[in-house]
Amino acid sequence: MSMRIDTNTLNYYVHNAQISLSVLRTKINNLDQFLSGEKQPTFNQLSEIAKKINVPTGLLLLNKTIDIDIKRLDFRTLESDSIDEASEELRDTIAEMEVKQEFLKNEITENLDFVGQFSIDSNFLEVAKKIRNKLEIPLFFQSQADNPLNYLRDKINDIGVFVFFNGKVKDNTHRPLSVKEFRGFVLLDHKAPIIFINQKDTKTGQLFTLVHELVHIFVGTEEIFNIVDTGDYQFDRTEAFINKVTAEILAPREIILKLNSTDSNFLARKFKVSEFVIVRRLLELNKITREEYLNRTRDLEENLERFLPSESESNGGSYTNNIRFRVDNKFFKYVMNAVNHDRISYTDAFNIVGVGFKGYKILMNRGGND
Structure with a gap:
C-alpha cells in the first residue's frame, strides 16, 4: 500500500x-x-x-x-553531563515520543492551564498542595491505592498528561534501555505534555520519576532524569526545588510527623519510596541530626546494589499485559479516532503507536482503563 x-x-x-x-x-x-x-x-x-x-x-x-533536537532536554547522568554521549537507544526513544507528541498536537485543540504555572521561587509546600488538588488525590494516597503507580498514572492521565513506559526501544528486546543512563524524561507542551518512564527501574524508582517529571511540567522545565536514588540533589536550584516538591507529594511532612517514627525502612514501605528519600525527609524535618543523616546515607550507599534493579529484571507479565501498560490509553484513543475518521491509515497508526498488527489488536481490545 x-x-x-x-x-x-x-x-x-x-x-x-x-x-x-x-x-x-x-x-x-x-x-x-x-x-x-x-x-x-x-x-x-x-x-x-x-x-x-x-x-x-x-x-x-x-x-x-521536527528537528529532533535532543539538546532541548537538560541531561544529567551519573558519569557524564553531556547529551552528546546519549545512547542511540535514548535518542530513538525521545524521537519516538516526539512523533507521538506531534500527532497529539494535531488532534488536540485546547491548551492545559497548568503547564509552567509555577516557578522555582514559589513556595514548595504550596506547589505540592496545588498539584495534589489538581490531581484530586488525598494527602496519603498510598494508603488507599493497591498499586500507587497505576493509581497516580490514571490521575495524571485525567488532567491531560500522557504517560508512557518502556524498558526497550519500541518492541525490540535487543535494544534495552539502561537505567544507569536515564530513569525518565518529560517533553513539555501546552496541549500534549509527555512523560516517559524507564521500565527497567525499580517500582519505587518509577513512582518517584513519575511525580518528579509531573512537577517539571507544572514548573515548566524539560529534562532527562537520572539520579540513582541517593536522595542528595545539590546540582542546581531547579532540581533541588523539583525534588522538594516531589518528596512532599510522596511523603508529606504532615503524615511523617503523625507517624512519629524515624525507622526509615518502615516509612519507605508505607510511602512506597526509597529509603534515601525518607532519610532526606527526616533530616529536613529535624527528626534526625545531620550526622545521623550522613551515617544512614553512607550505609544505604554501601548497599546500593540492593536498590538498583538488575539489568535483566523482567518487566513482568505477559506481552499482552506489558503492551497495555506501556502505551498510554488516552493517546491510543486519539489514534483510533484518527483512523476511524480517515485522517490516518492503519499503517500510519501502527507506526505512530510503535507496534505491529498484533500489538495494535491487543490495544484495541483493551477497552476501558485496565
Whole structure:
C-alpha cells in the first residue's frame, strides 16, 4: 500500500542526512521520483529510506519536519553531563515520543492551564498542595491505592498528561534501555505534555520519576532524569526545588510527623519510596541530626546494589499485559479516532503507536482503563 507523504518532509530529511544523495540513489530505487512527488513510496520503501538515513520512519510520515533536537532536554547522568554521549537507544526513544507528541498536537485543540504555572521561587509546600488538588488525590494516597503507580498514572492521565513506559526501544528486546543512563524524561507542551518512564527501574524508582517529571511540567522545565536514588540533589536550584516538591507529594511532612517514627525502612514501605528519600525527609524535618543523616546515607550507599534493579529484571507479565501498560490509553484513543475518521491509515497508526498488527489488536481490545 502506498501512502501520501509530504515531499517537503522527505526532502528535508534526505538532504540533511549523513549520507550523500548520490550514495542514497544507488541504494533506493525511484528515489528522485519519491522526492519530486511523482511517485508515492510504499510503507516498506519509506522504512527502507528511514533506515538508510537513520531517522525513525514515523518522522517521514508527518506533514511537517521536527528537528529532533535532543539538546532541548537538560541531561544529567551519573558519569557524564553531556547529551552528546546519549545512547542511540535514548535518542530513538525521545524521537519516538516526539512523533507521538506531534500527532497529539494535531488532534488536540485546547491548551492545559497548568503547564509552567509555577516557578522555582514559589513556595514548595504550596506547589505540592496545588498539584495534589489538581490531581484530586488525598494527602496519603498510598494508603488507599493497591498499586500507587497505576493509581497516580490514571490521575495524571485525567488532567491531560500522557504517560508512557518502556524498558526497550519500541518492541525490540535487543535494544534495552539502561537505567544507569536515564530513569525518565518529560517533553513539555501546552496541549500534549509527555512523560516517559524507564521500565527497567525499580517500582519505587518509577513512582518517584513519575511525580518528579509531573512537577517539571507544572514548573515548566524539560529534562532527562537520572539520579540513582541517593536522595542528595545539590546540582542546581531547579532540581533541588523539583525534588522538594516531589518528596512532599510522596511523603508529606504532615503524615511523617503523625507517624512519629524515624525507622526509615518502615516509612519507605508505607510511602512506597526509597529509603534515601525518607532519610532526606527526616533530616529536613529535624527528626534526625545531620550526622545521623550522613551515617544512614553512607550505609544505604554501601548497599546500593540492593536498590538498583538488575539489568535483566523482567518487566513482568505477559506481552499482552506489558503492551497495555506501556502505551498510554488516552493517546491510543486519539489514534483510533484518527483512523476511524480517515485522517490516518492503519499503517500510519501502527507506526505512530510503535507496534505491529498484533500489538495494535491487543490495544484495541483493551477497552476501558485496565
